[in-house]
Amino acid sequence: MLRNLTRWQVLAGAGVLVVVVALLVTWLAWPDDKPAPRERQYKSTTACLLTDDKDLAGDLAKAAWAGMQDASLATLIKVQHLAITGPQTPANALTFYNSLGVQHCTVIIAAGDVPVAAMTQGYAGFPDIKQAAVGGDVQGKPITVVDASSPESIRNGVKTIVAASA
Structure with missing residues (x-):
């Protein structure tokens, strides 16, 4: 099936895949704006x-x-x-x-x-x-x-x- 694709189609598909992967990595690595919750371990007093x-x-x-x-x-x-x-x-x-x-x-x-x-x-x-x-x-x-x-x-x-x- 890949043999029927033109060189341009393969390059376009690869380019789209690279863009999708780059967007996914950016989204996953984006810093969280919320501060980390602070938790206190209180004594039983x-x-x-x-x-x-x-x-x-x-x-x-x-x-x-x-x-x-x-x-x-x-x-x-x-x-x-x-x-x-x-x-x-x-x-x-x-x-x-x-x-x-x-x-x-x-x-x-x-x-x-x-x-x-x-x-x-x-x-x-x-x-x-x-x-x-x-x-x-x-x-x-x-x-x-x-x-x-x-x-x-x-x-x-x-x-x-x-x-x-x-």
């Missing part, structure tokens, strides 16, 4: 932040969250936060605090008056969880108190507490 209804927009919570993120980057501890919704009362906040406790957070940070009040009511139910308060009154309970005199002292204090739980 979680630090939890309980905030009032302002969530991370509140001054105390914002500084505490920054410290938690610093500790997470340094030690690969998972961090999460939960805002108290509904009435800003210790009784309502206690349900949110308890939900963090049953999630087996390694450390719970309460930021603000209402979250700290909930912690003082419920801390005894979770004796294996490290607990720290940013602001608020711990009422003499055995809860670690973070110096809340400045955002930087909150950030550094929370970072130290969270990193120590790694």
Whole structure:
């Protein structure tokens, strides 16, 4: 069958084949524009932040969250936060605090008056969880108190507490 083809037809067919192969090689070798996904291998430790209804927009919570993120980057501890919704009362906040406790957070940070009040009511139910308060009154309970005199002292204090739980 190839004997019936003219020289021009064979050269044209070979040229088309070369072009197709060149396009295929170029397409396969073309760099991917998407950045490679970054994957972290977190430890089986979680630090939890309980905030009032302002969530991370509140001054105390914002500084505490920054410290938690610093500790997470340094030690690969998972961090999460939960805002108290509904009435800003210790009784309502206690349900949110308890939900963090049953999630087996390694450390719970309460930021603000209402979250700290909930912690003082419920801390005894979770004796294996490290607990720290940013602001608020711990009422003499055995809860670690973070110096809340400045955002930087909150950030550094929370970072130290969270990193120590790694």
